[in-house]
Amino acid sequence: MHMTDQVFIEGLECQAVIGVFEWEKQIRQRLLIDLVIQWDNRPAAAADDYAHALCYDTVSKAVTALVEQQPHELVETVAEKIAALILERFGAPGVQVRVAKPGAVANASTVGVRIERRAS
Ligand SMILES: Nc1nc2c(c(=O)[nH]1)N=C([C@H](O)[C@@H](O)CO)CN2
Numbered sequence: 527m528h529m530t531d532q533v534f535i536e537g538l539e540c541q542a543v544i545g546v547f548e549w550e551k552q553i554r555q556r557l558l559i560d561l562v563i564q565w566d567n568r569p570a571a572a573a574d575d576y577a578h579a580l581c582y583d584t585v586s587k588a589v590t591a592l593v594e595q596q597p598h599e600l601v602e603t604v605a606e607k608i609a610a611l612i613l614e615r616f617g618a619p620g621v622q623v624r625v626a627k628p629g630a631v632a633n634a635s636t637v638g639v640r641i642e643r644r645a646s
Pocket residue numbers: 544545546547550599600601602627629630631
């Protein structure tokens with residue numbers, strides 16, 4: 527049966543060294559991250575047991591550490607690393623990742639990338 531359950535995180539704010547230009551490598555800029563993680567929530571609900579849940583707080587902290595711990599040039603790279611983290615460390619079967627860089631284009635409310643990856 528196709529499983530449609532998800533755990534989501536919206537608007538996770540990270541302060542990252544991100545960008546292709548020299549001046550961007552000297553500062554931190556705001557990234558906003560949205561995740562939709564495929565996860566079967568029925569075992570956690572049936573037992574009312576956190577041990578079966580994908581903890582959105584644990585995931586948020588892991589993603590923040592990943593994004594903030596080292597510089598990246600492209601939001602594409604950040605999105606791919608986040609997707610790999612969710613699939614490999616947390617064992618999710620699939621994930622959608624959106625990385626937005628709201629300060630990047632002066633006359634746009636935000637810009638960024640959205641990707642979807644599945645475990646192989
Ligand atoms: N597709 C992308 N385009 C651009 C990126 C990026 O990460 N992905 N980055 C930049 C600069 O860093 C820009 O954000 C500086 O304002 C330009 N285009």
